[in-house]
Amino acid sequence: MYRIGLTGGVGSGKSTVSSYMHELGIPVIDGDKLAREAVIPGSLAMNRLREVFGPHIFLPDGSLDRLKVGEIVFNDEEKRQKLNGIIHPYIWYRTREELIRAQENGFPVVVLDMPLLLEISWQLRVEEVWLVEVPLEVQIARVISRDGFTREQVMERIRKQMPTTNKMNYADVIIDNSRSVEDTRRQVREALKHVPGFQFPKGMEEV
Known part of the structure; x- marks a missing residue:
């Protein structure tokens, strides 16, 4: 089974690419979704987070206070590494489960949609790396519009x-996502023509 690692910076529009690849029949393993699964109340990761960071990172209902954790790790590299050391093993465990399931179901290609693919060296676990990129000013404007951050917060x-x-x-394929959605889709289709084992669903080669 051929594994494509999909990544891109904040505001690059990576989800536009992953959604279209899913539409084309390729299983997409969503790293953000798995990270959220890792911190459901009562999970082993949550228990470990309580031990390392203390009870103040939890909301009254027992869920993780993501804003609080973000404040703690954003400017503290050591604590960020501790957080990643707790969360990332779970993400890889679940990723392996999804890879096995995709292989058992006969899918020739699978996408690992991981924002930190390169930062955590997961390029070693895929056959190709696809990078979604946009100019810096487009990136900044998108995040400000989406999240309500100031320019400095985005930077x-x-x-x-x-x-x-x-x-x-590290990228084998670079998708320029700064223009129209259709232009992005065209680039995805062109790149997929060279992926071993992939076949377009009938009638979707030029959709």
Whole structure:
């Protein structure tokens, strides 16, 4: 089974690409979704988070206070590494389960949609890396519009990620998502023509 690692910076529009690949019949393993699963109340990861960070990171209903955790780890690299060390093993465990399920169901290609694919060296676990990118100003404008952040808040988050120019060194495919949705879809279709084992659903080669 051929594994494509899909990644991109905040505001790059990676979900536009992953949604279209799903529409084309390719299973998509959503890293963000698995990360949310990891911190459901009562999970092993949640118990470990309580031990490491204390009870103040939880809301009254027992769920994780994501804003509080973000404040703690955003400017503390050591604590961010501790958080990742708790969450990422679960994500890989669940990813392996989904990979096995896709293989058992006969899918020739699967997408690993992971925002931090390169930061955690998961490029070693896929056959290809696809990078979704947009110009910096487009990236900033999208995040401000979507999340209500200030420009400086967006820039802080961008600076915490691997620079796009560095990510390009790992990318086998680069999708420019700065123009129309149809243009992005065209690039996806073109790239998929070269993926071993993939066949377009009937009538969708040029949709």
